[in-house]
Amino acid sequence: MDNAAEFDVVCMGNAIVDVLSHCEEADIGRLDLVRGAMTLIDAGRAQDLYQQMGPAIEASGGSAGNTAAGIASLGGRAAFIGKVRDDQFGGVFTHDTRASGVTFDVQPATDGPPTARCLIFITKDGERTMNTYLGAATNLTPDDVDPDVIAAAKIIYMEGYLWDPPQAKEAFLKAARIAHDHGRQVSITLSDPFCVERHRASFRELITHHIDVLFANEDEIKSLYQVDAFDDALQHVREDCAVAALTRSEKGSVIVAGDEVHVIDAAPVAHVVDTTGAGDLYASGFLFGLTHNYDLPRSARLAGLAAAEVISHIGPRPDVVLADYVRGKL
Amino acid sequence: MDNAAEFDVVCMGNAIVDVLSHCEEADIGRLDLVRGAMTLIDAGRAQDLYQQMGPAIEASGGSAGNTAAGIASLGGRAAFIGKVRDDQFGGVFTHDTRASGVTFDVQPATDGPPTARCLIFITKDGERTMNTYLGAATNLTPDDVDPDVIAAAKIIYMEGYLWDPPQAKEAFLKAARIAHDHGRQVSITLSDPFCVERHRASFRELITHHIDVLFANEDEIKSLYQVDAFDDALQHVREDCAVAALTRSEKGSVIVAGDEVHVIDAAPVAHVVDTTGAGDLYASGFLFGLTHNYDLPRSARLAGLAAAEVISHIGPRPDVVLADYVRGKL
Numbered sequence: 001m002d003n004a005a006e007f008d009v010v011c012m013g014n015a016i017v018d019v020l021s022h023c024e025e026a027d028i029g030r031l032d033l034v035r036g037a038m039t040l041i042d043a044g045r046a047q048d049l050y051q052q053m054g055p056a057i058e059a060s061g062g063s064a065g066n067t068a069a070g071i072a073s074l075g076g077r078a079a080f081i082g083k084v085r086d087d088q089f090g091g092v093f094t095h096d097t098r099a100s101g102v103t104f105d106v107q108p109a110t111d112g113p114p115t116a117r118c119l120i121f122i123t124k125d126g127e128r129t130m131n132t133y134l135g136a137a138t139n140l141t142p143d144d145v146d147p148d149v150i151a152a153a154k155i156i157y158m159e160g161y162l163w164d165p166p167q168a169k170e171a172f173l174k175a176a177r178i179a180h181d182h183g184r185q186v187s188i189t190l191s192d193p194f195c196v197e198r199h200r201a202s203f204r205e206l207i208t209h210h211i212d213v214l215f216a217n218e219d220e221i222k223s224l225y226q227v228d229a230f231d232d233a234l235q236h237v238r239e240d241c242a243v244a245a246l247t248r249s250e251k252g253s254v255i256v257a258g259d260e261v262h263v264i265d266a267a268p269v270a271h272v273v274d275t276t277g278a279g280d281l282y283a284s285g286f287l288f289g290l291t292h293n294y295d296l297p298r299s300a301r302l303a304g305l306a307a308a309e310v311i312s313h314i315g316p317r318p319d320v321v322l323a324d325y326v327r328g329k330l
Numbered sequence: 331m332d333n334a335a336e337f338d339v340v341c342m343g344n345a346i347v348d349v350l351s352h353c354e355e356a357d358i359g360r361l362d363l364v365r366g367a368m369t370l371i372d373a374g375r376a377q378d379l380y381q382q383m384g385p386a387i388e389a390s391g392g393s394a395g396n397t398a399a400g401i402a403s404l405g406g407r408a409a410f411i412g413k414v415r416d417d418q419f420g421g422v423f424t425h426d427t428r429a430s431g432v433t434f435d436v437q438p439a440t441d442g443p444p445t446a447r448c449l450i451f452i453t454k455d456g457e458r459t460m461n462t463y464l465g466a467a468t469n470l471t472p473d474d475v476d477p478d479v480i481a482a483a484k485i486i487y488m489e490g491y492l493w494d495p496p497q498a499k500e501a502f503l504k505a506a507r508i509a510h511d512h513g514r515q516v517s518i519t520l521s522d523p524f525c526v527e528r529h530r531a532s533f534r535e536l537i538t539h540h541i542d543v544l545f546a547n548e549d550e551i552k553s554l555y556q557v558d559a560f561d562d563a564l565q566h567v568r569e570d571c572a573v574a575a576l577t578r579s580e581k582g583s584v585i586v587a588g589d590e591v592h593v594i595d596a597a598p599v600a601h602v603v604d605t606t607g608a609g610d611l612y613a614s615g616f617l618f619g620l621t622h623n624y625d626l627p628r629s630a631r632l633a634g635l636a637a638a639e640v641i642s643h644i645g646p647r648p649d650v651v652l653a654d655y656v657r658g659k660l
Contacts, residue, residue, distance in 0.1 A: 022649075055399070055426040057645060058388035069385070088418040088444070096385040114418070315387060319352075 005184075006152035007103070008076040008291035012145075012172055013064025013159040014137035015082035015097075016116040017089040018276065018316055020128075021056040023121040028129060033121060038130040038192045040164060041119075046133035049119050058089075060096035061118060061316040062137075063159040063191060066277045070284025070306055072101035073322035076291065079103040079149055081175070085136040089115035100317065106144050109136045126272035126311065138165035142174040150175050151182040154291045155213065157283065160191035163199040176210050187213035189283055190220035197223060207240050213290065214244040215283050221246055234261075245286050245300065247279060252304060255296045264300040267308035267329075277316030281306040284322075298330060305329055335514075336482035337433070338406040338621035342475075342502055343394025343489040344467035345412035345427075346446040347419040348606065348646055350458075351386040353451040358459060363451060368460040368522045370494060371449075376463035379449050388419075390426035391448060391646040392467075393489040393521060396607045400614025400636055402431035403652035406621065409433040409479050411505070415466040419445035430647065436474050439466045456602035456641065468495035472504040480505050481512040484621045485543070487613065490521035493529040506540050517543035519613055520550035527553060537570050543620065544574040545613050551576055560584075564591075575616050575630065577609060582634065585626045594630040597638035597659075607646030611636040614652075628660060635659055 028035050031052055041049065060069075062082060071078040080097055084090030086108040093115060097104045116137040121129045140162075150156060156179045162168040176186045188211050190196050196203060203224060207214055214237065216224065221233040221244075230248070234256060237244045243257045252266040285306035289299025305326045306318070313319045358365050361382060371379065390399075392412060401408040410427055414420030416438040423445060427434045446467040451459045470492075480486060486509045492498040506516045518541050520526050526533060533554060537544055544567065546554065551563040551574075560578070564586060567574045573587045582596040615636035619629025635656045636648070643649045 050425060053425075053429065055390070055430045055647065056422075058422060060385070092386075092388060095380060095383075099383060099385045317385065 010153040011064040011068040012081040016062035018061035059315045066280035069100040074288045075323040083140040084115045128276040140168040150178040155185040185212040189215035193219040267304040274314045277310040281310040340483040341394035341398040342411040346392035348391035389645045396610035398432045399430040405653040413470040414445045458606040470498040480508040485515040515542040519545035523549040597634040604644045607640040611640040
């Protein structure tokens with residue numbers, strides 16, 4: 001890729017503050033949560049769920065925001081596009097994102113709903129169950145996409161979750177067009193199997209015509225192609241996309257790029273504490289590799305290492321400088 | 331103590347959201363921080379320091395608030411008196427405090443400065459350096475003290491930090507008077523050596539005449555009596571106070587009650603991650619013991635266990651149910 005770009009990656013997504021709390025297995029059923037998934041909730045449900053949640057901590061999150069922070073932590077140059085409000089949570093998100101070394105210059109909304117938050121219930125196995133109130137994130141519009149920022153990045157990366165707020169989808173399509181006009185690449189993650197359910201036809205069309213690099217986990221890619229076997233999904237995606245990075249939790253990941261296929265083991269993790277951010281940090285590592293001329297298997301191994309770090313502690317972003325963490329491990 | 335009370339302990343203090351971030355040792359000097367201490371800062375300095383802080387997490391804190399959460403986590407009945415604003419951080423503090431099982435019914439301020447926050451820089455040795463913007467906490471007044479709540483508690487507990495906002499001090503003196511009028515006990519922590527510097531004469535007068543149980547660490551008690559040797563401070567406090575619990579970090583604690591003196595070893599900690607809340611949780615354990623008819627050494631051992639739990643992870647309140655954590659360890 002062109003190394004003259006100002007940014008390695010521009011990430012677009014919902015700007016969200018995570019509210020993380022440990023819970024008992026029984027709470028998942030009692031509170032009518034969808035275990036392991038991301039469920040969209042309205043303001044009333046958010047208030048109700050929060051009241052029933054245990055003591056929590058707050059940490060900046062959002063899928064693409066986490067990915068951007070991970071890229072910066074690896075030593076890459078990342079920018080983020082997403083929308084907060086000018087409230088305290090918006091201040092927290094803006095601070096943490098900039099303090100992690102990510103360029104974030106989108107103006108906060110001065111009215112409308114508050115900054116988005118995601119109520120995350122973490123069970124004893126480390127699995128996170130997410131409940132997102134999108135709030136101000138729904139106000140991301142094409143006007144928030146600065147063409148100069150898009151043109152200045154080797155690759156843009158978007159979360160599939162952006163397909164939920166209608167204007168955000170338009171913002172992404174604008175960004176993708178600008179990127180391709182400037183000879184840049186465009187990547188996306190499918191985000192969540194339920195997100196794929198909501199937007200399958202649109203995602204299929206997008207991937208076939210506009211996406212250079214696709215990220216998906218096993219459930220998502222099987223849902224996209226409505227197949228039961230991982231290998232069937234694999235054969236489909238080879239036809240549709242130049243590069244696909246397919247993650248399979250503790251089974252590692254499979255990278256497909258035309259005739260090139262790599263099956264990469266997961267990095268070892270002594271104790272899984274909180275899986276929040278696993279897929280996001282996988283994308284950080286893979287995109288860092290791609291934009292630094294790593295070959296595909298090396299990019300995938302870096303991706304696995306970044307994911308391993310983030311699931312070994314509570315919170316969706318690295319606890320350490322990833323560039324130091326991965327040194328000597330590749 | 332009287333077991334017919336509705337609450338074991340009512341804790342009064344500044345209602346604060348902690349903003350916790352790891353830092354390098356060099357940052358302490360570069361940012362002109364007072365290592366290991368609590369420094370009061372104004373809104374401008376808070377904004378400036380936050381901009382220079384790394385990515386952070388937010389967690390409800392405040393010394394007496396932490397103590398109340400710890401008492402509830404041990405299975406005790408605790409109430410908290412302190413002041414937030416009706417903003418997002420105020421919502422976080424209120425949620426976490428109630429969700430931990432603590433009764434907290436003080437009305438939030440509807441105008442004035444925002445909810446207090448404490449910018450905490452954690453160095454690699456786990457030491458926390460605190461910088462507090464008091465904000466709405468300065469609006470705690472005697473009117474916020476519900477006489478029925480005070481009269482319903484076996485003991486009230488106050489942080490010395492309340493001596494900083496003038497009206498809060500009046501609120502505590504009112505609470506102490508109500509407590510004693512109802513035959514209840516009154517306890518205080520000296521909070522911080524610099525806090526003792528600011529209020530030494532007032533603390534001396536208070537302790538001699540109004541305090542039944544005193545908490546202080548070694549630096550604080552030596553500063554109170556302006557002596558260089560811990561033992562000199564120990565002999566002074568025996569004259570002034572019915573019960574004093576003096577903490578000495580890894581050296582454990584010393585309990586003095588007239589002719590009764592106990593020297594208790596610290597509970598072992600595999601790895602000190604973040605000392606935020608150590609003294610607060612020590613007070614939780616000791617007060618739980620006192621209000622459940624434990625003898626003094628058993629109360630001190632429980633105190634040490636609660637402190638050991640909180641310094642083994644990031645954040646100022648227990649990560650686990652303390653009643654389970656201490657089971658079989660006393």
